[in-house]
Amino acid sequence: VLWCPTVAARLSVDADRFAHVIERWGREQVLGLASDVSSADAAEKVARPAKWSATGADECAVWGLCQGSGKSAYRTGVDLSEPAFTCSCPSRKFPCKHALGLLLIWSDGAVGEGTPPAWLAEWLVKRQQRVERPRTEPARDPKTAERREQRVEGGVEELDQWLRDQIANGLASAEKAPYEMWDDIARRLVDAQAGGLAGRVKAMASIPAEGDDWPRRLLEEYSLLRLLTTAFRRQEELPEPLRATVRSHVGFTVRQEEVLNGERVRDHWYIAGSLDSEQDGLTTRRVWLRGQETGRPALVLSFAPPGRPLDASLVAGGTIDASLAYYPGSQPLRAVVAERHGAPAHRPPCGTTVEGLLREHAEALSRDPWLDRWPATLNHVRLATAGGRSHLVDAEDAAVPLRGQTPWRLLAVSGGRAVTVSGEWSTRGLLPLSAWHDEEGLVVL
């Protein structure tokens, strides 16, 4: 259930812990919602305060009337929590230029605070009812599930044999091997409906081309895959959370409704940053969160075909008061935002030291050995170099390497002094995503 102060009574328990400052979105963020370039262009033309009347905004919505080409004005409203859009114009584009234009002038600060008009409140209420209405999906045929189980078992056996063949014959030939070697087995795993395994195998194809270190990395990945095939074959012996973790890595998905019905954790979640990656004609957005009271990490995934807008509701650097529902597993990480309890706030995140991060990551690995990414927030770190590579070094002089190119923006903002840096930690290093600077505040990297 989406909670919104404009429609529901203000029953928030701790909403007053935040200053109720309306956090406006940046221009780039607004234009990022456009479905294509021409929409963005059209929106900029509409984004003139003179075209708008009866505009207003509160914590969770922006609204206004736009003078169109005809006599009557269009009613445009945006629910900021999702975001969701409504407009009385006939455009088939979604969001339409009026919704984007409205957000642009709001982003420029040209929309004042106000109380939503009746038409908007009505729409918000309708939306809320729609969200609340439970979706009924046909129950899955148990036979289908059984057939799938058998297929996956077959795929796992095949992968196990393939891995052992690679090791029996030696990895040395992998350096010159064509991509097809991995693609073939990956395709067979897709056919066996073991998408998780297929994705892992596909990602390995590029390792031999990525530097002298490739034999070590390939053996590491192969051995962890073997650990996964073994675990899957012995899943009946595993405790339930670990079994769920194993099955999710293999490629079994859990329906979102089931997730929403499971455990929820309410906290003030710091949004450490988001990353988009593309594979097989699908863009995946990973948003990393960290609970500021519980300290729990979370990963929210969203998907879209390339060129289509992704979920833009979680903006890096914000802190949201929300309840998250975790996917089941021995190291819960992936989650969905089940319920929001207020507008995002901006405040520095709580972080840890390098040692704290490494210890936490080790503990997480003990619960999920196949974990490859982890959200990190490091306090009081300075940029440093070792062996020609950028590092972050904390107040105790412990350092972690950075992944990716030289973080010029981080260097520029910090000026070589201490900042709080959040990012995605993996065995290959930390990819910085956002920073907090004493004077400059949030910086998205």
Add this chain to the structure above:
Amino acid sequence: VNTWGEHLTTALLGTRRRAVPDLPEGASGGGDPAGRLLDQAAFLTLRRRAGRPGGRAEPIAPAPAETAPIVGPPAARRLRQILGGEHGRLLPEWLEAAARSGLRVPPRSLPELLDKGRADRALRPAIARAAGRRGVWLAMRNIDWAYLVAAGDGDAAQDPEHWETGTRIQRAAHLTWLRAADPARAVATLRTTWATDSAPDRTLFLGTFEKGLSAGDEEFLEAALDDRGQDVRRIAADLLARLPNSAYGRRMADRARTCLRIVRPDAAPDTIDVHPPDDHDEAMRRDGIPFHAVERIGTRAGWLREILARAPLPIWAEILGRTPAEIVRMPVADHDARTALDVHLGWARAAVRQRDPEWARGLLNADVLLGGSEIEILAGLLNVLPAGERDREAATVIGRIGNGPRPELITLLGSVPGPWAGALAGAVIAALSAGARVPPSQGLPGPHTDLTELCRLADERLSPATAPQVDEIAQEHPGTRALTDLARTLRFRRDMLTELSA
């Protein structure tokens, strides 16, 4: 013994060729060798990942403390918009306005800004003024941004080493700096290598004399008139023509005296009689008067124009016994239809070259130079006048050209740098308004192409204070895209400058 290393070697060679190493902590020995190796490797991999210690690294030396404050949040947001490509052409104006108010670029935008300067040299001085010490500190760490280190405090340009061993550009930079600091020393420095420098180098170096030109440079320039390089000779002659009291000036004055004289016809006002030179000689060529004029006019008319354009203007008061304002209004005896134009154009070029406001004012007021190909010289004359007067005079000239955005107006304004304020701004707005009322002609060049062109010229130069007026015109003609864009740009600039005003 390195257990992991042994496992890796075995994996590379294959378990068919090599035995699986022992691992006491490892899983049970069951299964085939390949499976056992993988199981043991998984154990070692996880042990290593989980047991990873923190590393050591050398912190980067911090940036020096800043003296200038960072621009406010609205200005910072606008800079990000500009760097993102929105009204990207306004970047220099943003930077200059920030520097004028003693503000600096927010550090987070420095990487994009320094990248812009990498591609666009013209931006670099403005970047150097607004990037702060943080900018230079950052640039020292990226070879692509090294230009800022040189531009930042001029250290590199000041280094005499650069003159002796640097590239052509570095040497020119050193000379430019020296020319600004101590022109005489710049001449002395240039002499040290002049004899052995290549002709393109000499051309580039002599170009730096533009700054700080004085009688002290005469001797060097006079010698350069005999240079082997044609471009060097041309630059030397053009520079000397800006020094009225030089020997060059006296030679030119002698030639000029024979060209113009007063005749007093009966019952008619005093008239200027024109005698272009009969012959061209080696001395004229040496002083930068080519045998064939660049313009398609007769050779004698061409020599006349060059002589008048290079002769010191003060001589005319003495020869013709009148003030510049009176001289330019004197009738010219026509040998052919163009004679008067040859004379006035020659004087106009001299007024621009010698930056003489009195002559410029006289020529503009007398309205003697209006015609298709001479329109640019009008812009030159306008630019000699002080700012406020320039804007008033420009408005008068526009009024004479006629209402609306004509090609002549575009040519004229193309050579008048911004900001356009006062009467000039008013005249441009009137032209926009007149142009917008003309119905568009289907894709043909005509008033509408000129309107588009005028809008394009105006968007960076017209004073942003005119935004409301242009807005009004744009709203009256909602279909005219160029006007809508211009109104948007002006609003953008007005807001931008407000944000950056100290």
